Amino acid sequence: MTAGILLAGGRGNRINSKVPKQFIKLEDKYLFEYPLESFERSGIFEHIVLVVPEDWIDFVRTRVSIDIHVIVGGNTRSESVRNALDFLEKIKPDFVVIHDASRPFLKLSLLRRIVKSVLEKGAVTAALPCVDAMVELEDFTHVNREEYIRIQTPQAFRYDIIKKAHEKRKNWKDDTQPVVECGFSVEFVEGDPFCFKITYEEDIELARVIASRWHTIFEKDASLSKDLLQR
Amino acid sequence: MTAGILLAGGRGNRINSKVPKQFIKLEDKYLFEYPLESFERSGIFEHIVLVVPEDWIDFVRTRVSIDIHVIVGGNTRSESVRNALDFLEKIKPDFVVIHDASRPFLKLSLLRRIVKSVLEKGAVTAALPCVDAMVELEDFTHVNREEYIRIQTPQAFRYDIIKKAHEKRKNWKDDTQPVVECGFSVEFVEGDPFCFKITYEEDIELARVIASRWHTIFEKDASLSKDLLQR
Numbered sequence: 001m002t003a004g005i006l007l008a009g010g011r012g013n014r015i016n017s018k019v020p021k022q023f024i025k026l027e028d029k030y031l032f033e034y035p036l037e038s039f040e041r042s043g044i045f046e047h048i049v050l051v052v053p054e055d056w057i058d059f060v061r062t063r064v065s066i067d068i069h070v071i072v073g074g075n076t077r078s079e080s081v082r083n084a085l086d087f088l089e090k091i092k093p094d095f096v097v098i099h100d101a102s103r104p105f106l107k108l109s110l111l112r113r114i115v116k117s118v119l120e121k122g123a124v125t126a127a128l129p130c131v132d133a134m135v136e137l138e139d140f141t142h143v144n145r146e147e148y149i150r151i152q153t154p155q156a157f158r159y160d161i162i163k164k165a166h167e168k169r170k171n172w173k174d175d176t177q178p179v180v181e182c183g184f185s186v187e188f189v190e191g192d193p194f195c196f197k198i199t200y201e202e203d204i205e206l207a208r209v210i211a212s213r214w215h216t217i218f219e220k221d222a223s224l225s226k227d228l229l230q231r
Numbered sequence: 232m233t234a235g236i237l238l239a240g241g242r243g244n245r246i247n248s249k250v251p252k253q254f255i256k257l258e259d260k261y262l263f264e265y266p267l268e269s270f271e272r273s274g275i276f277e278h279i280v281l282v283v284p285e286d287w288i289d290f291v292r293t294r295v296s297i298d299i300h301v302i303v304g305g306n307t308r309s310e311s312v313r314n315a316l317d318f319l320e321k322i323k324p325d326f327v328v329i330h331d332a333s334r335p336f337l338k339l340s341l342l343r344r345i346v347k348s349v350l351e352k353g354a355v356t357a358a359l360p361c362v363d364a365m366v367e368l369e370d371f372t373h374v375n376r377e378e379y380i381r382i383q384t385p386q387a388f389r390y391d392i393i394k395k396a397h398e399k400r401k402n403w404k405d406d407t408q409p410v411v412e413c414g415f416s417v418e419f420v421e422g423d424p425f426c427f428k429i430t431y432e433e434d435i436e437l438a439r440v441i442a443s444r445w446h447t448i449f450e451k452d453a454s455l456s457k458d459l460l461q462r
Contacts, residue, residue: 131430133382133405140411151364174364180371193437199362206424209448213440
Protein backbone atom coordinates (compact mmCIF):
# COMPACT_ATOMS: atom_id res chain seq x y z
CA MET A 1 0.00 0.00 0.00
CA THR A 2 1.36 3.38 -1.03
CA ALA A 3 0.57 6.75 0.50
CA GLY A 4 1.19 10.13 -1.10
CA ILE A 5 2.21 13.17 0.91
CA LEU A 6 1.72 16.53 -0.78
CA LEU A 7 3.46 19.36 1.08
CA ALA A 8 1.60 22.66 0.79
CA GLY A 9 2.29 23.87 4.33
CA GLY A 10 4.78 26.67 3.63
CA ARG A 11 4.15 30.24 4.64
CA GLY A 12 7.45 31.61 3.43
CA ASN A 13 6.85 33.95 0.61
CA ARG A 14 9.51 35.28 -1.71
CA ILE A 15 6.74 36.07 -4.14
CA ASN A 16 4.97 39.41 -4.25
CA SER A 17 1.56 38.00 -3.42
CA LYS A 18 -0.83 38.21 -0.50
CA VAL A 19 -1.18 34.44 -0.29
CA PRO A 20 1.41 31.66 0.03
CA LYS A 21 2.50 30.58 -3.43
CA GLN A 22 0.68 27.23 -3.29
CA PHE A 23 -2.62 29.15 -3.15
CA ILE A 24 -1.99 31.39 -6.14
CA LYS A 25 -4.50 30.76 -8.92
CA LEU A 26 -3.15 29.63 -12.30
CA GLU A 27 -5.87 29.46 -14.95
CA ASP A 28 -8.83 27.63 -13.39
CA LYS A 29 -6.99 25.97 -10.49
CA TYR A 30 -5.03 26.89 -7.40
CA LEU A 31 -1.37 25.95 -7.62
CA PHE A 32 -1.57 23.05 -5.11
CA GLU A 33 -4.41 21.50 -7.10
CA TYR A 34 -2.14 20.75 -10.07
CA PRO A 35 0.06 18.16 -8.28
CA LEU A 36 -2.94 16.98 -6.23
CA GLU A 37 -4.72 16.14 -9.46
CA SER A 38 -1.61 14.24 -10.62
CA PHE A 39 -1.66 12.26 -7.37
CA GLU A 40 -5.36 11.48 -7.77
CA ARG A 41 -5.23 10.66 -11.46
CA SER A 42 -2.26 8.31 -10.97
CA GLY A 43 -4.36 5.69 -9.16
CA ILE A 44 -1.18 4.87 -7.23
CA PHE A 45 -2.25 6.00 -3.77
CA GLU A 46 -4.58 4.35 -1.30
CA HIS A 47 -4.15 7.43 0.89
CA ILE A 48 -3.30 11.01 0.01
CA VAL A 49 -2.19 13.36 2.80
CA LEU A 50 -2.30 17.04 1.96
CA VAL A 51 -0.37 19.23 4.41
CA VAL A 52 -1.49 22.89 4.59
CA PRO A 53 -1.12 25.86 6.98
CA GLU A 54 -3.69 25.82 9.78
CA ASP A 55 -5.55 28.90 8.56
CA TRP A 56 -5.98 27.41 5.07
CA ILE A 57 -7.60 24.15 6.20
CA ASP A 58 -11.19 25.40 5.76
CA PHE A 59 -10.53 26.82 2.31
CA VAL A 60 -8.72 23.70 1.13
CA ARG A 61 -11.54 21.47 2.43
CA THR A 62 -13.96 23.30 0.12
CA ARG A 63 -11.73 22.51 -2.88
CA VAL A 64 -10.69 18.88 -2.42
CA SER A 65 -12.40 15.52 -2.45
CA ILE A 66 -13.65 14.14 0.89
CA ASP A 67 -11.21 11.21 0.82
CA ILE A 68 -8.10 13.45 0.89
CA HIS A 69 -6.58 13.67 4.39
CA VAL A 70 -6.03 17.38 4.97
CA ILE A 71 -3.68 17.96 7.92
CA VAL A 72 -1.90 20.92 9.50
CA GLY A 73 1.73 21.63 8.62
CA GLY A 74 4.57 22.58 10.93
CA ASN A 75 6.87 25.56 11.05
CA THR A 76 9.41 23.93 8.75
CA ARG A 77 9.29 21.54 5.84
CA SER A 78 10.65 18.70 7.97
CA GLU A 79 8.03 19.34 10.67
CA SER A 80 5.35 19.10 7.99
CA VAL A 81 6.78 15.78 6.79
CA ARG A 82 6.86 14.57 10.38
CA ASN A 83 3.20 15.53 10.89
CA ALA A 84 2.28 13.57 7.78
CA LEU A 85 4.31 10.53 8.86
CA ASP A 86 2.72 10.70 12.34
CA PHE A 87 -0.69 10.81 10.70
CA LEU A 88 0.19 7.76 8.58
CA GLU A 89 1.33 5.79 11.65
CA LYS A 90 -2.13 4.27 12.13
CA ILE A 91 -2.30 3.36 8.42
CA LYS A 92 1.26 2.01 8.14
CA PRO A 93 1.68 2.13 4.36
CA ASP A 94 4.45 0.12 2.69
CA PHE A 95 5.72 3.10 0.70
CA VAL A 96 5.33 6.87 0.79
CA VAL A 97 5.79 9.35 -2.03
CA ILE A 98 6.60 12.89 -0.90
CA HIS A 99 6.13 15.86 -3.22
CA ASP A 100 6.37 19.63 -2.85
CA ALA A 101 3.26 21.47 -4.02
CA SER A 102 5.59 24.29 -5.11
CA ARG A 103 6.47 21.97 -8.02
CA PRO A 104 2.99 22.01 -9.55
CA PHE A 105 3.64 20.40 -12.94
CA LEU A 106 3.97 16.76 -12.00
CA LYS A 107 3.59 14.40 -14.94
CA LEU A 108 2.28 10.88 -14.45
CA SER A 109 5.36 9.50 -16.22
CA LEU A 110 7.56 10.93 -13.46
CA LEU A 111 5.30 9.66 -10.67
CA ARG A 112 5.24 6.24 -12.32
CA ARG A 113 9.05 6.14 -12.72
CA ILE A 114 9.44 7.03 -9.04
CA VAL A 115 7.00 4.39 -7.84
CA LYS A 116 8.36 1.69 -10.13
CA SER A 117 11.84 2.40 -8.82
CA VAL A 118 11.05 2.58 -5.10
CA LEU A 119 9.51 -0.91 -5.17
CA GLU A 120 12.98 -2.24 -5.96
CA LYS A 121 15.30 0.29 -4.38
CA GLY A 122 13.58 1.41 -1.19
CA ALA A 123 14.59 5.08 -1.43
CA VAL A 124 14.54 7.17 -4.60
CA THR A 125 14.44 10.78 -5.69
CA ALA A 126 13.84 12.63 -8.92
CA ALA A 127 17.02 14.39 -10.00
CA LEU A 128 18.43 16.32 -12.94
CA PRO A 129 21.97 17.12 -14.08
CA CYS A 130 23.35 20.58 -13.34
CA VAL A 131 23.37 22.18 -16.79
CA ASP A 132 24.33 25.72 -15.79
CA ALA A 133 27.86 26.66 -14.82
CA MET A 134 28.07 26.96 -11.03
CA VAL A 135 30.30 29.14 -8.93
CA GLU A 136 30.89 29.53 -5.23
CA LEU A 137 29.48 32.87 -4.14
CA GLU A 138 32.31 33.60 -1.72
CA ASP A 139 35.23 33.64 -4.13
CA PHE A 140 33.72 32.97 -7.59
CA THR A 141 35.43 29.57 -7.84
CA HIS A 142 33.94 27.54 -10.67
CA VAL A 143 32.88 24.09 -9.52
CA ASN A 144 32.84 21.07 -11.78
CA ARG A 145 29.11 20.81 -12.30
CA GLU A 146 29.39 17.22 -13.45
CA GLU A 147 30.22 16.22 -9.90
CA TYR A 148 26.83 17.42 -8.66
CA ILE A 149 23.20 16.61 -9.26
CA ARG A 150 20.06 18.67 -8.61
CA ILE A 151 17.45 17.01 -6.43
CA GLN A 152 13.78 17.50 -7.27
CA THR A 153 10.69 15.94 -5.82
CA PRO A 154 8.83 13.55 -5.97
CA GLN A 155 10.83 11.31 -3.69
CA ALA A 156 9.68 7.90 -2.48
CA PHE A 157 10.71 5.72 0.42
CA ARG A 158 9.87 2.45 2.06
CA TYR A 159 7.82 3.59 5.03
CA ASP A 160 10.12 1.96 7.62
CA ILE A 161 13.14 3.74 6.09
CA ILE A 162 11.67 7.24 6.14
CA LYS A 163 10.22 6.66 9.63
CA LYS A 164 13.60 5.56 10.99
CA ALA A 165 15.37 8.48 9.31
CA HIS A 166 12.82 10.89 10.69
CA GLU A 167 13.21 9.57 14.23
CA LYS A 168 16.96 9.89 14.12
CA ARG A 169 17.21 13.42 12.79
CA LYS A 170 14.89 16.31 13.41
CA ASN A 171 15.62 19.00 10.86
CA TRP A 172 16.46 18.89 7.19
CA LYS A 173 15.50 20.58 3.97
CA ASP A 174 15.51 17.52 1.75
CA ASP A 175 14.21 14.13 2.88
CA THR A 176 17.00 12.18 1.22
CA GLN A 177 19.45 13.78 3.66
CA PRO A 178 18.41 11.94 6.88
CA VAL A 179 17.88 8.76 4.84
CA VAL A 180 21.46 8.85 3.55
CA GLU A 181 22.77 9.75 7.00
CA CYS A 182 21.00 6.67 8.42
CA GLY A 183 23.07 4.55 6.05
CA PHE A 184 20.50 3.81 3.34
CA SER A 185 21.37 4.43 -0.27
CA VAL A 186 19.13 6.62 -2.40
CA GLU A 187 18.71 5.98 -6.12
CA PHE A 188 18.22 8.68 -8.72
CA VAL A 189 15.29 8.66 -11.07
CA GLU A 190 15.31 10.96 -14.10
CA GLY A 191 13.50 14.16 -13.15
CA ASP A 192 11.59 16.50 -15.44
CA PRO A 193 12.21 20.14 -16.38
CA PHE A 194 8.44 20.78 -16.11
CA CYS A 195 8.68 19.83 -12.43
CA PHE A 196 10.67 22.94 -11.53
CA LYS A 197 10.19 24.66 -8.18
CA ILE A 198 8.30 27.93 -8.00
CA THR A 199 10.30 30.22 -5.76
CA TYR A 200 10.33 33.72 -7.21
CA GLU A 201 7.91 36.06 -8.93
CA GLU A 202 9.47 35.31 -12.33
CA ASP A 203 8.74 31.62 -11.86
CA ILE A 204 5.03 32.42 -11.63
CA GLU A 205 5.11 33.97 -15.10
CA LEU A 206 6.66 30.79 -16.49
CA ALA A 207 4.13 28.73 -14.52
CA ARG A 208 1.23 30.65 -16.08
CA VAL A 209 2.50 29.83 -19.55
CA ILE A 210 2.73 26.14 -18.72
CA ALA A 211 -0.63 26.14 -16.90
CA SER A 212 -2.33 27.40 -20.06
CA ARG A 213 -1.16 24.25 -21.87
CA TRP A 214 -1.00 21.85 -18.94
CA HIS A 215 -4.12 19.85 -19.68
CA THR A 216 -2.81 18.81 -23.11
CA ILE A 217 0.73 18.15 -21.86
CA PHE A 218 -0.55 16.09 -18.93
CA GLU A 219 -2.94 13.96 -20.96
CA LYS A 220 -0.41 13.23 -23.69
CA ASP A 221 2.17 12.18 -21.11
CA ALA A 222 -0.38 10.12 -19.17
CA SER A 223 -1.25 8.22 -22.31
CA LEU A 224 2.38 7.66 -23.38
CA SER A 225 3.46 6.40 -19.94
CA LYS A 226 0.45 4.26 -19.11
CA ASP A 227 2.30 0.94 -19.36
CA LEU A 228 5.16 2.02 -17.09
CA LEU A 229 3.71 0.50 -13.93
CA GLN A 230 2.20 -2.66 -15.38
CA ARG A 231 3.94 -5.70 -14.01
CA MET B 232 30.13 50.69 -29.31
CA THR B 233 28.73 47.33 -28.28
CA ALA B 234 28.93 44.06 -30.20
CA GLY B 235 26.75 41.01 -29.63
CA ILE B 236 28.11 37.48 -30.03
CA LEU B 237 25.50 34.74 -30.43
CA LEU B 238 27.00 31.27 -30.10
CA ALA B 239 25.23 28.70 -32.25
CA GLY B 240 28.32 26.72 -33.21
CA GLY B 241 27.75 23.55 -31.19
CA ARG B 242 27.50 20.15 -32.81
CA GLY B 243 27.13 18.18 -29.60
CA ASN B 244 23.73 16.66 -29.50
CA ARG B 245 22.17 15.11 -26.45
CA ILE B 246 18.86 15.56 -28.15
CA ASN B 247 17.26 12.91 -30.29
CA SER B 248 17.25 14.98 -33.46
CA LYS B 249 19.06 14.89 -36.80
CA VAL B 250 20.13 18.51 -36.51
CA PRO B 251 22.05 20.37 -33.78
CA LYS B 252 19.57 21.74 -31.26
CA GLN B 253 20.01 25.37 -32.34
CA PHE B 254 18.51 24.43 -35.73
CA ILE B 255 15.41 22.69 -34.42
CA LYS B 256 12.24 24.48 -35.50
CA LEU B 257 9.94 25.80 -32.77
CA GLU B 258 6.69 27.18 -34.17
CA ASP B 259 7.60 29.42 -37.12
CA LYS B 260 11.28 29.97 -36.28
CA TYR B 261 14.47 28.00 -35.85
CA LEU B 262 15.75 27.94 -32.30
CA PHE B 263 18.74 30.27 -32.93
CA GLU B 264 16.41 32.87 -34.44
CA TYR B 265 14.70 33.51 -31.11
CA PRO B 266 17.73 35.03 -29.34
CA LEU B 267 18.92 36.60 -32.63
CA GLU B 268 15.63 38.45 -32.84
CA SER B 269 16.13 39.63 -29.23
CA PHE B 270 19.59 40.91 -30.18
CA GLU B 271 18.23 42.72 -33.24
CA ARG B 272 15.16 44.13 -31.54
CA SER B 273 17.21 45.47 -28.61
CA GLY B 274 18.85 48.19 -30.72
CA ILE B 275 21.88 47.75 -28.46
CA PHE B 276 24.34 46.33 -30.97
CA GLU B 277 26.26 48.08 -33.74
CA HIS B 278 27.54 44.64 -34.75
CA ILE B 279 26.05 41.18 -34.28
CA VAL B 280 28.30 38.14 -34.77
CA LEU B 281 26.51 34.84 -35.22
CA VAL B 282 28.76 31.80 -34.81
CA VAL B 283 27.57 28.61 -36.56
CA PRO B 284 29.05 25.28 -37.69
CA GLU B 285 30.74 25.48 -41.09
CA ASP B 286 28.17 23.28 -42.87
CA TRP B 287 25.30 25.44 -41.64
CA ILE B 288 26.67 28.75 -42.96
CA ASP B 289 24.73 28.63 -46.25
CA PHE B 290 21.44 27.75 -44.57
CA VAL B 291 21.84 30.44 -41.92
CA ARG B 292 22.67 33.04 -44.58
CA THR B 293 19.28 32.41 -46.18
CA ARG B 294 17.53 33.10 -42.87
CA VAL B 295 19.27 36.18 -41.47
CA SER B 296 19.58 39.81 -42.40
CA ILE B 297 22.56 40.84 -44.55
CA ASP B 298 24.09 42.96 -41.79
CA ILE B 299 24.60 40.00 -39.42
CA HIS B 300 28.20 38.75 -39.43
CA VAL B 301 27.91 34.97 -39.82
CA ILE B 302 31.19 33.25 -38.95
CA VAL B 303 32.40 29.68 -38.47
CA GLY B 304 32.60 28.20 -34.99
CA GLY B 305 35.38 26.12 -33.48
CA ASN B 306 35.45 22.66 -31.98
CA THR B 307 34.65 23.93 -28.49
CA ARG B 308 32.64 26.76 -27.06
CA SER B 309 35.79 28.68 -26.13
CA GLU B 310 37.19 28.27 -29.67
CA SER B 311 33.95 29.72 -31.01
CA VAL B 312 34.23 32.70 -28.64
CA ARG B 313 37.83 33.16 -29.74
CA ASN B 314 36.82 33.13 -33.42
CA ALA B 315 34.23 35.82 -32.69
CA LEU B 316 36.71 37.95 -30.74
CA ASP B 317 39.28 37.57 -33.55
CA PHE B 318 36.63 38.69 -36.03
CA LEU B 319 35.84 41.72 -33.85
CA GLU B 320 39.52 42.71 -33.64
CA LYS B 321 39.22 44.97 -36.68
CA ILE B 322 36.08 46.58 -35.25
CA LYS B 323 37.35 46.95 -31.66
CA PRO B 324 34.05 47.44 -29.85
CA ASP B 325 33.99 48.90 -26.34
CA PHE B 326 31.81 46.11 -24.97
CA VAL B 327 30.75 42.63 -26.03
CA VAL B 328 27.68 40.68 -24.98
CA ILE B 329 28.00 36.90 -25.32
CA HIS B 330 24.94 34.65 -25.39
CA ASP B 331 24.34 30.95 -26.00
CA ALA B 332 21.75 30.26 -28.69
CA SER B 333 20.77 27.17 -26.68
CA ARG B 334 19.06 29.66 -24.33
CA PRO B 335 16.52 30.86 -26.89
CA PHE B 336 14.12 32.82 -24.70
CA LEU B 337 16.06 36.00 -24.10
CA LYS B 338 13.92 38.87 -22.88
CA LEU B 339 14.89 42.46 -23.62
CA SER B 340 14.68 43.26 -19.90
CA LEU B 341 17.52 40.81 -19.24
CA LEU B 342 19.64 42.12 -22.14
CA ARG B 343 19.04 45.66 -20.93
CA ARG B 344 19.98 44.80 -17.31
CA ILE B 345 23.19 43.18 -18.55
CA VAL B 346 24.18 46.12 -20.75
CA LYS B 347 23.29 48.73 -18.12
CA SER B 348 25.44 46.86 -15.62
CA VAL B 349 28.49 46.22 -17.81
CA LEU B 350 28.84 49.95 -18.55
CA GLU B 351 29.62 50.41 -14.85
CA LYS B 352 31.16 47.12 -13.81
CA GLY B 353 33.17 45.94 -16.83
CA ALA B 354 32.30 42.24 -16.48
CA VAL B 355 28.85 40.85 -15.67
CA THR B 356 26.85 37.67 -15.99
CA ALA B 357 23.23 36.69 -15.62
CA ALA B 358 22.85 34.36 -12.65
CA LEU B 359 20.13 32.70 -10.59
CA PRO B 360 20.06 31.20 -7.08
CA CYS B 361 20.26 27.42 -6.74
CA VAL B 362 16.72 26.52 -5.69
CA ASP B 363 16.99 22.74 -5.86
CA ALA B 364 18.79 20.72 -3.21
CA MET B 365 22.20 19.68 -4.53
CA VAL B 366 24.26 16.64 -3.73
CA GLU B 367 27.70 15.43 -4.70
CA LEU B 368 27.32 12.46 -7.00
CA GLU B 369 30.25 10.58 -5.52
CA ASP B 370 29.02 10.18 -1.96
CA PHE B 371 25.58 11.86 -1.86
CA THR B 372 26.83 14.65 0.40
CA HIS B 373 24.32 17.48 0.50
CA VAL B 374 25.93 20.82 -0.27
CA ASN B 375 24.68 24.11 1.12
CA ARG B 376 23.04 25.45 -2.01
CA GLU B 377 23.06 28.98 -0.65
CA GLU B 378 26.83 29.05 -1.09
CA TYR B 379 26.50 28.62 -4.85
CA ILE B 380 24.96 30.47 -7.75
CA ARG B 381 23.96 29.25 -11.22
CA ILE B 382 25.50 31.11 -14.12
CA GLN B 383 23.39 31.79 -17.20
CA THR B 384 24.10 33.83 -20.27
CA PRO B 385 23.98 36.61 -21.47
CA GLN B 386 27.30 37.78 -20.12
CA ALA B 387 28.95 41.08 -21.01
CA PHE B 388 32.50 42.32 -20.82
CA ARG B 389 34.59 45.33 -21.62
CA TYR B 390 36.30 44.27 -24.83
CA ASP B 391 39.83 44.72 -23.45
CA ILE B 392 38.98 42.51 -20.45
CA ILE B 393 37.59 39.57 -22.43
CA LYS B 394 40.42 39.88 -24.98
CA LYS B 395 43.04 39.75 -22.25
CA ALA B 396 41.32 36.81 -20.54
CA HIS B 397 41.08 34.98 -23.83
CA GLU B 398 44.76 35.46 -24.59
CA LYS B 399 45.83 34.16 -21.20
CA ARG B 400 43.75 31.00 -21.13
CA LYS B 401 42.77 28.79 -24.00
CA ASN B 402 39.97 26.55 -22.82
CA TRP B 403 36.96 27.08 -20.62
CA LYS B 404 33.27 26.34 -20.56
CA ASP B 405 32.10 29.64 -19.14
CA ASP B 406 33.62 32.98 -20.13
CA THR B 407 33.57 34.38 -16.62
CA GLN B 408 36.16 31.76 -15.63
CA PRO B 409 39.21 33.17 -17.49
CA VAL B 410 38.06 36.70 -16.60
CA VAL B 411 38.05 35.89 -12.89
CA GLU B 412 41.35 34.05 -13.19
CA CYS B 413 42.89 37.18 -14.78
CA GLY B 414 42.01 39.07 -11.60
CA PHE B 415 38.92 40.95 -12.75
CA SER B 416 35.77 40.81 -10.68
CA VAL B 417 32.52 39.74 -12.29
CA GLU B 418 29.20 41.14 -11.11
CA PHE B 419 25.95 39.19 -11.04
CA VAL B 420 22.84 40.46 -12.77
CA GLU B 421 19.51 38.82 -12.01
CA GLY B 422 18.89 36.10 -14.57
CA ASP B 423 15.55 34.83 -15.84
CA PRO B 424 13.94 31.38 -15.59
CA PHE B 425 12.75 31.76 -19.21
CA CYS B 426 16.40 31.92 -20.24
CA PHE B 427 17.05 28.27 -19.36
CA LYS B 428 19.44 26.16 -21.39
CA ILE B 429 18.09 23.54 -23.77
CA THR B 430 20.17 20.43 -23.24
CA TYR B 431 17.93 17.37 -23.29
CA GLU B 432 14.93 16.13 -25.24
CA GLU B 433 12.58 17.05 -22.37
CA ASP B 434 13.77 20.66 -22.55
CA ILE B 435 12.52 20.85 -26.13
CA GLU B 436 8.99 20.01 -25.01
CA LEU B 437 9.11 22.85 -22.48
CA ALA B 438 10.60 25.11 -25.16
CA ARG B 439 7.71 24.35 -27.52
CA VAL B 440 5.22 25.42 -24.88
CA ILE B 441 7.05 28.70 -24.32
CA ALA B 442 7.56 29.27 -28.06
CA SER B 443 3.80 29.11 -28.59
CA ARG B 444 3.41 32.12 -26.27
CA TRP B 445 6.76 33.81 -26.83
CA HIS B 446 5.59 36.67 -29.00
CA THR B 447 3.20 37.94 -26.29
CA ILE B 448 5.70 37.38 -23.47
CA PHE B 449 8.48 39.12 -25.39
CA GLU B 450 6.43 42.16 -26.39
CA LYS B 451 5.01 42.67 -22.89
CA ASP B 452 8.48 42.48 -21.37
CA ALA B 453 9.93 44.76 -24.05
CA SER B 454 7.33 47.37 -23.28
CA LEU B 455 7.73 47.13 -19.48
CA SER B 456 11.52 47.39 -19.62
CA LYS B 457 11.83 50.08 -22.28
CA ASP B 458 13.15 52.77 -19.91
CA LEU B 459 15.86 50.57 -18.39
CA LEU B 460 18.64 51.81 -20.65
CA GLN B 461 17.70 55.47 -20.90
CA ARG B 462 20.39 57.57 -19.33
